[in-house]
Amino acid sequence: MSTIAERIAAAGTGNAIDLRGVSRYFGALAALIDVTLSVRPGERRAVLGSNGAGKTTLLNCVTGDFPPTSGTVRFFGEDVTTLPPHERIRRGLRRTYQISLLFQRLSVRDNIYLACRGVSRGRFSFLRSRASDAIMQSVSDLLTLVHLDSVADRLVGELAHGQQRQLEIALALAGAPRFILFDEPAAGLSPSERGDLVAILTALPAHIGYIIIEHDMDVALRVVESVTMMHDGRIFKEGAPHEIEADPEVQQLYLGGGHA
Amino acid sequence: MATAFGDDGAVHGAGRSDAVVRWIERHPIGALIIAIAVIFVLWLVFAPWPEGFEDWFGKKRIFINALFNGITLGALYFLVATGFTLIFGLMRNVNLAHGSLYLFGGYMGYEATQWTGSWLFSYVIAFICCAIVGMAMQFFIFRRMEGEDLRQTLVTLGLSIIFSDLMVWVWGGNPIQIDTPDYLAGPVPTPIVVAVRSSGEAVFLHYPTVRLVIFLAAVVIGIAMWIALHRTRIGMMIRAGVDDRDMLSVLGYRVQLLFIIVFAFGAGLAGMAGIVGGTFQSISLGEDSHFLLASLVVVIVGGMGSIPGAALGALIIGLSEQIGVVYFQNYATVLSFLIMVIVLALRPQGLLGRR
Amino acid sequence: MAITQATDAPIGMDEAQRNAAAWLSNYSAILLLGLVLLFLPAIANNFFLDQIVGWALILGMIALSLMFLAGYGGMVSLAQMTVAGIAGYMIAVFGASSLPAISLFWPWWVAVPIAILIAGAFGTLAGALSARTEGIYTIMITLALASAFFYLALQNWPIFNGFNGFTTIPAPHFLGVNWRSPVPFYYLVLFFAVLSYFVVLYVSRAPFGLALQGVRDNPRRMEAIGYNVTAHRIAAYAFAALIAAIGGILLVWQNNQISPFSVGVDVVINLLVIAVVGGLSHPIGPFIGAIIYVILRTFALDALVAVGLDGRRFQTLIGLGFLVIVLFSPDGVIGIWRHWSSRIRARGARSGF
Numbered sequence: 017m018s019t020i021a022e023r024i025a026a027a028g029t030g031n032a033i034d035l036r037g038v039s040r041y042f043g044a045l046a047a048l049i050d051v052t053l054s055v056r057p058g059e060r061r062a063v064l065g066s067n068g069a070g071k072t073t074l075l076n077c078v079t080g081d082f083p084p085t086s087g088t089v090r091f092f093g094e095d096v097t098t099l100p101p102h103e104r105i106r107r108g109l110r111r112t113y114q115i116s117l118l119f120q121r122l123s124v125r126d127n128i129y130l131a132c133r134g135v136s137r138g139r140f141s142f143l144r145s146r147a148s149d150a151i152m153q154s155v156s157d158l159l160t161l162v163h164l165d166s167v168a169d170r171l172v173g174e175l176a177h178g179q180q181r182q183l184e185i186a187l188a189l190a191g192a193p194r195f196i197l198f199d200e201p202a203a204g205l206s207p208s209e210r211g212d213l214v215a216i217l218t219a220l221p222a223h224i225g226y227i228i229i230e231h232d233m234d235v236a237l238r239v240v241e242s243v244t245m246m247h248d249g250r251i252f253k254e255g256a257p258h259e260i261e262a263d264p265e266v267q268q269l270y271l272g273g274g275h276a
Numbered sequence: 277m278a279t280a281f282g283d284d285g286a287v288h289g290a291g292r293s294d295a296v297v298r299w300i301e302r303h304p305i306g307a308l309i310i311a312i313a314v315i316f317v318l319w320l321v322f323a324p325w326p327e328g329f330e331d332w333f334g335k336k337r338i339f340i341n342a343l344f345n346g347i348t349l350g351a352l353y354f355l356v357a358t359g360f361t362l363i364f365g366l367m368r369n370v371n372l373a374h375g376s377l378y379l380f381g382g383y384m385g386y387e388a389t390q391w392t393g394s395w396l397f398s399y400v401i402a403f404i405c406c407a408i409v410g411m412a413m414q415f416f417i418f419r420r421m422e423g424e425d426l427r428q429t430l431v432t433l434g435l436s437i438i439f440s441d442l443m444v445w446v447w448g449g450n451p452i453q454i455d456t457p458d459y460l461a462g463p464v465p466t467p468i469v470v471a472v473r474s475s476g477e478a479v480f481l482h483y484p485t486v487r488l489v490i491f492l493a494a495v496v497i498g499i500a501m502w503i504a505l506h507r508t509r510i511g512m513m514i515r516a517g518v519d520d521r522d523m524l525s526v527l528g529y530r531v532q533l534l535f536i537i538v539f540a541f542g543a544g545l546a547g548m549a550g551i552v553g554g555t556f557q558s559i560s561l562g563e564d565s566h567f568l569l570a571s572l573v574v575v576i577v578g579g580m581g582s583i584p585g586a587a588l589g590a591l592i593i594g595l596s597e598q599i600g601v602v603y604f605q606n607y608a609t610v611l612s613f614l615i616m617v618i619v620l621a622l623r624p625q626g627l628l629g630r631r
Numbered sequence: 632m633a634i635t636q637a638t639d640a641p642i643g644m645d646e647a648q649r650n651a652a653a654w655l656s657n658y659s660a661i662l663l664l665g666l667v668l669l670f671l672p673a674i675a676n677n678f679f680l681d682q683i684v685g686w687a688l689i690l691g692m693i694a695l696s697l698m699f700l701a702g703y704g705g706m707v708s709l710a711q712m713t714v715a716g717i718a719g720y721m722i723a724v725f726g727a728s729s730l731p732a733i734s735l736f737w738p739w740w741v742a743v744p745i746a747i748l749i750a751g752a753f754g755t756l757a758g759a760l761s762a763r764t765e766g767i768y769t770i771m772i773t774l775a776l777a778s779a780f781f782y783l784a785l786q787n788w789p790i791f792n793g794f795n796g797f798t799t800i801p802a803p804h805f806l807g808v809n810w811r812s813p814v815p816f817y818y819l820v821l822f823f824a825v826l827s828y829f830v831v832l833y834v835s836r837a838p839f840g841l842a843l844q845g846v847r848d849n850p851r852r853m854e855a856i857g858y859n860v861t862a863h864r865i866a867a868y869a870f871a872a873l874i875a876a877i878g879g880i881l882l883v884w885q886n887n888q889i890s891p892f893s894v895g896v897d898v899v900i901n902l903l904v905i906a907v908v909g910g911l912s913h914p915i916g917p918f919i920g921a922i923i924y925v926i927l928r929t930f931a932l933d934a935l936v937a938v939g940l941d942g943r944r945f946q947t948l949i950g951l952g953f954l955v956i957v958l959f960s961p962d963g964v965i966g967i968w969r970h971w972s973s974r975i976r977a978r979g980a981r982s983g984f
Contacts, residue, residue, distance in 0.1 A: 079855065081851075081855070100854070100859075101854045101855055102854050102855075102857045102858055102859050105855065105856060105857035106857055111855060113852070113855075117849050117851060117852040117855070118848075118849070118852070119844070119845050119848040119849055119852070120848055120849075121844065121847075121848050122841070122844055122845065122848065126841055126844075129841065130841055130842060130845045130853075130856060130858075131856045131857075133838050133841075133842065134842075134853075134856040134857030134858050135856070135857045138838055139838060139839075139842060139857075139858060139863075140838070140839050140842075140863070140866055141837060141838040141839055142833075142834050142837050142839050143837055143838075144833065144836055144837045144838075145837075145838065187856060190856070191857070368767060370767055370770055370771055417958075425766065425767045426707060426766075426767065427957060427961060429767060429770060430903075430907060430953075430957045431954065431957055431958065433900060433903070433904075433953070434950050434951075434953040434954035434957060435950070435954070436950075437900070437904075437946055437947075437949060437950030437953065438946075438947050438950035438951060438954070440946070441944060441945075441946035441947040441950065442947060445941075445943075445944065565778075565896045565897075569774070569775065569778045569896070572771050572774060572775045573775050575771070576771060576772060576775060580768070580771075605786075606786055606787055606788070606789075607783070607786060607787070608786065609779075609782035609783075609786060610779060610782055610783045610786065610787075613775065613776070613778075613779030613782070613783075614779075616775055616779075617760060617776075617779075620760045620761075620772065621760060624763045624764050625764075
């Protein structure tokens with residue numbers, strides 16, 4: 017059993033995410049077909065495409081929520097295709113959810129605490145944490161980072177939608193993330209809350225890479241350096257944001273048709 | 277809408293038999309073992325036993341009787357458990373008062389035979405009485421707590437406590453036997469040889485007519501239900517609701533009507549089963565929890581929300597209880613629970629259940 | 632966002648103060664209750680001490696193990712009374728009873744750990760069997776397991792002595808004290824009941840308990856932030872089984888006997904009734920439920936007869952009371968108390984203006 021530090025060292029210069037020939041079928045329906053995708057450590061990538069293009073399925077295959085039907089998934093060089101979700105989390109992979117999957121009957125602070133505890137030792141501890149210990153410290157740091165100090169002791173069920181989205185990001189930042197998958201983080205946010213979201217994303221430490229799935233091109237293209245376009249379960253274009261915006265095929269398929 | 281459901285039903289039916297073929301292809305050894313076991317049991321039933329065989333299995337008459345009793349008991353369990361599994365599958369309501377409905381049906385059937393003298397008519401009475409109670413439960417109580425499965429279950433628990441106490445009040449604690457009608461009384465000869473006399477003359481099994489008739493009735497009811505679920509519009513709505521609960525929201529206000537129909541039907545079947553139980557054995561205080569538990573185990577083994585699962589589970593549990601009584605006296609009832617534990621460990625969703 | 636924060640802050644402080652005040656009033660109530668329980672032997676007779684408060688504390692402990700699983704873990708396990716019953720049976724098998732053919736007559740300090748271990752193993756196994764299924768299935772599976780044990784005990788003579796069970800199971804004598812005499816036994820029960828209450832309260836805010844509440848609220852998300860949900864559930868069953876097993880041992884010492892009917896389906900269901908009536912949201916609930924149940928059980932028969940009703944309709948009374956609670960106060964007596972106290976507080980605040 018190697019420690020996380022050893023695994024990071026062993027991963028060396030490989031890609032953060034490496035998908036090779038990943039397909040996912042639901043019965044006869046193909047949600048992902050032979051997807052091959054590499055993302056470098058620290059890289060920020062948007063995955064765009066119309067509804068049903070396979071974006072969320074791609075995320076679920078990376079996190080292990082659904083295993084792929086075929087193909088391999090590597091995370092920092094390690095083959096994680098058959099690992100359960102919680103093992104991948106411990107290796108530094110994080111995700112946020114489109115629909116709210118928070119712990120509604122716990123306080124904001126407890127939600128973040130659980131996320132921090134989930135990637136450290138002592139998940140089964142029967143001893144309470146002291147206010148001074150490292151985890152409690154990182155909980156209050158995260159509360160500040162996502163601007164939720166003032167509601168730290170409220171139950172999550174009582175929070176406004178925008179605040180729940182911010183908490184969602186805080187959960188993904190808990191522990192020592194190396195790579196985060198954001199699933200439509202701007203959905204349902206007001207314009208000012210979107211501004212906040214862009215500020216939070218661009219302020220992330222440089223070593224944390226991410227993939228962001230987003231319908232809102234304005235948000236997505238402001239926070240990434242590369243874009244992958246998907247259509248009908250396949251990747252059909254990769255490039256820098258300005259190339260994608262200028263590409264006639266993309267404009268026809270996505271910006272013209274699906275974006276309305 | 278009807279045609280859409282009809283097409284879906286046809287595709288679905290084909291999918292089922294395909295699934296059986298695929299299962300056989302994927303588990304050739306398992307399929308072979310099951311086939312050999314079936315052939316062996318058939319041989320045990322129909323062939324005269326060779327010398328020395330009775331040292332292991334005891335007298336053939338006892339084995340065959342246990343087998344027949346197990347299958348007919350399975351038919352009774354099926355009648356009780358189908359209602360339970362349908363109510364659970366569609367409404368996620370663990371109806372802990374299901375045993376009380378069984379017992380209530382038995383008592384009402386007893387009263388009906390006392391008054392009218394007709395055994396067959398008593399089934400109608402028991403069905404109607406229990407269906408009304410079931411409808412009332414769904415309409416007055418569960419309708420108000422939709423989606424709260426724990427609260428619904430706790431309500432059924434409270435109702436079962438009250439029902440069983442009230443039934444003790446009315447009918448007392450002594451067992452009541454429902455008389456078999458004259459035209460079904462007594463045994464009927466079957467073409468199964470259980471022994472050979474020294475004169476070379478074969479002795480055929482004689483088995484109670486009423487049990488065979490009830491077994492056939494249960495099979496007919498099971499097939500009728502299968503057809504109703506696959507070929508009628510309401511049946512398809514029920515099936516779609518069991519498979520995909522989100523589908524129910526599409527139905528809007530009619531979903532309550534569907535729930536009331538299913539609750540009434542499930543409760544009515546349990547009531548009819550009460551008469552069967554009263555004729556086979558007897559009905560008394562405590563039988564309500566016995567049949568509630570039987571339903572639980574049958575449904576856990578067979579698969580929750582599945583009618584074929586209830587049939588398979590009922591057969592397995594009925595057989596294991598009767599075979600257990602004959603061959604493992606000290607652990608008879610534990611045997612069926614042991615089967616349940618093994619199924620839970622290997623296949624938590626039950627033999628024919630879906631994830 | 633900045634503006635929201637500025638307006639939020641004073642409200643937050645106000646709430647903190649109110650919480651502190653509420654906590655203080657709760658604390659004084661608990662202190663008062665603690666003093667009453669501590670000095671109860673000085674004012675109460677032995678019947679009240681042993682058959683009312685003592686019995687309620689033991690039942691409360693076993694119901695507490697159910698509350699821990701149901702309230703914090705969302706797993707309504709009906710196997711907890713069975714865990715207690717197995718511990719009781721094992722005390723009779725490994726310790727002393729009136730049946731020398733079965734009982735091994737080992738000293739209590741050997742029999743007790745073995746009993747807890749075996750009962751704990753059963754509780755954990757029940758958890759392992761039901762932890763992979765979600766929500767309401769748990770009730771079905773654990774009820775079936777509980778009745779499986781009832782039938783095993785009923786039909787098995789070599790270990791469980793079948794229908795008759797065991798009688799004359801003595802509580803230990805040590806430190807020169809007969810722990811079954813009313814006052815020492817009361818303090819023994821009080822010690823373990825209070826201990827288990829505070830341990831559960833403490834664990835509910837420890838990482839293990841918080842994670843369990845996370846599993847209750849959203850198992851899928853717990854997987855996604857690094858927890859092994861199944862392992863956590865099974866561990867919760869193991870912990871709850873420990874409490875139930877201690878309660879079961881105390882119960883068998885109190886009753887001096889155990890039989891299949893100590894773990895019958897009605898007993899198993901009554902335990903759920905106790906926990907639900909008390910309330911599943913706080914560890915005090917099961918104890919409230921237990922004292923109500925014990926008082927009803929002891930006096931309702933006479934009370935029913937006194938008002939001209941049939942005393943045998945006790946179960947209907949229990950069922951109706953349970954139904955009323957489930958229909959009108961899903962959080963049991965705790966819910967009623969919270970509702971009233973918040974109304975009184977609101978009225979107090981209004982008159983204060």
